[in-house]
Amino acid sequence: MDTKRREAEASIKDAKKVFRKLGTCSQTYFYLLNRAFGENKKAEERAADPLAGGIMKAGYQCGMLWGASLAVGAEAYRRCEHLSQAIRVAVEATRELMDSFETHESTTQCREITRCDFNNNLSFAKYMLSGRFLHCFRLAQEWAPIAVEKAQKSLDEKPFDFQFAQSCATEVARKMGASNEEMVMVAGFAGGLGLSGSACGALAATIWMNALDWCKKHEAGSPSEDPRAQEIMRSFHVFTDDMMLCKEISQRDFRSVEDHTQYLKNGGCFELIEELSHI
Template sequence: MDSTIYNIKDGPKDGKKVFRKLGTCSRTFFYILNREFGHPKEQEERASDPLAGGIMQQGYQCGMLWGASLAVGAEAYRKCNNQNQAICVAINATQSIMESFIKREQTINCREITKCDFSNKLSFAKYFFSGRFLHCYNLAEKWAPEAVQSAIEGLTNKETYLSKICVSCATEVAKKMGASTEEMMMVAGFAGGLGLSGSGCGALSAAIWIKSLEWCREEEKSSPLKNPDLKNVLEAFYFATDSKILCSDISGEHFMNFDDHTSFIKKGGCAKLINTLAES
């Protein structure tokens, strides 16, 4: 799909319908972008369910962003000549998607969008009975064409990164967990708290998704939200980080570009946490 001929008016117009059918925002946008790219991935999409609600309902980055990032990571894997290039392109495309999302919502955080603490039953009930959930459906409908456009734009000019060395903390976790090369590239955009934004830990989300994918391959009909291993991953993560979840707080860094993040990881940054997540 060529960004020079893509017309946003021709973009997907069924975001709300897909959301209602699939049930989670993360899966919805993984599905929508995969469909636009012509490469559906049912198991991988289903495995993204736990990223909804801002990483296992923790209220951080909206699941739409995690799902969209997985899709552009998969497309980067297909389009690029090597892993370094694919990681750079996946991060760049994730940043493009996030910029588009922020223009529409002025925030990337689920809790600020939904006004809901999904871990609190009363807050969750209020989210539905107040009709606030309709905002998420409407957001899916309105942002879907913009998400596709920003993804395509972010995936262009891949030749710029042809000889660049690029490392993603999320990819490192996936690798240690035995993920395939394609799966490693799919989570690449999670780097540095999703697109180097410094928000909720991308390595954590990568570990959650890989664990969920394993579950989906074994449990064809059961929701990965029922996977007890995910709670263990989250508990191990919070123990290792002293209950911190923001990348900027954990790493003590604000990554300005690919090189900053690559240098940090290559020098052993977050190595202990990466190992903890991979072994959890």
């Protein structure tokens, strides 16, 4: 067994240790799955920090899911010959991870898991003093091998379907100057992460792209320190009249990648994508 494989297996077996070292669940899961795939993307992994706590601590989808989705997107890009195929694989693999996580935890929402409002100091103090934070460490540990297995299976069974596919997250990343690889990394955010209809995937992609730019300029520290992230959140809330959920913004539930692609082709969320890409 080569060194990378041994290190990956050691990390997955002790995900709690990785979590303690890295500090956020989102970076932890990007790291864990990347290592399972034999990859190391420090800047990209660190850029996942602002997605912890359910997007800027807002309590929506668990950061473990955002990090895992970024990792499967990166691997989909490496495995797929065509961009549309990679986008489709990333979205469908993310959907599988969402289903797996919900089966394990009964919810995908950070606030329901933690019972904490991370933007409220009193709530955060209660989260720490009550020991509820230990539940997140246990969850990270328990789901890690399951997540790796689900991700590997979804990617191994990738469809050889080159039909045109789009993701709202990919579109906003493209308009922000992303590489093809970065575009596919965020592809799984589509439709509120794996087409789940929860908090906006285009918003999450914008925050991650901004954080990645910050990480490329700063070798140490967390991009959560960047005030532009809060500016992005404020602008998004103004533009959407405080709506955060994809299903509320789009006024629909997405059944498939094809459904989401058609929605975008018909101009769906065009104004929002334009707004986010120019903040």
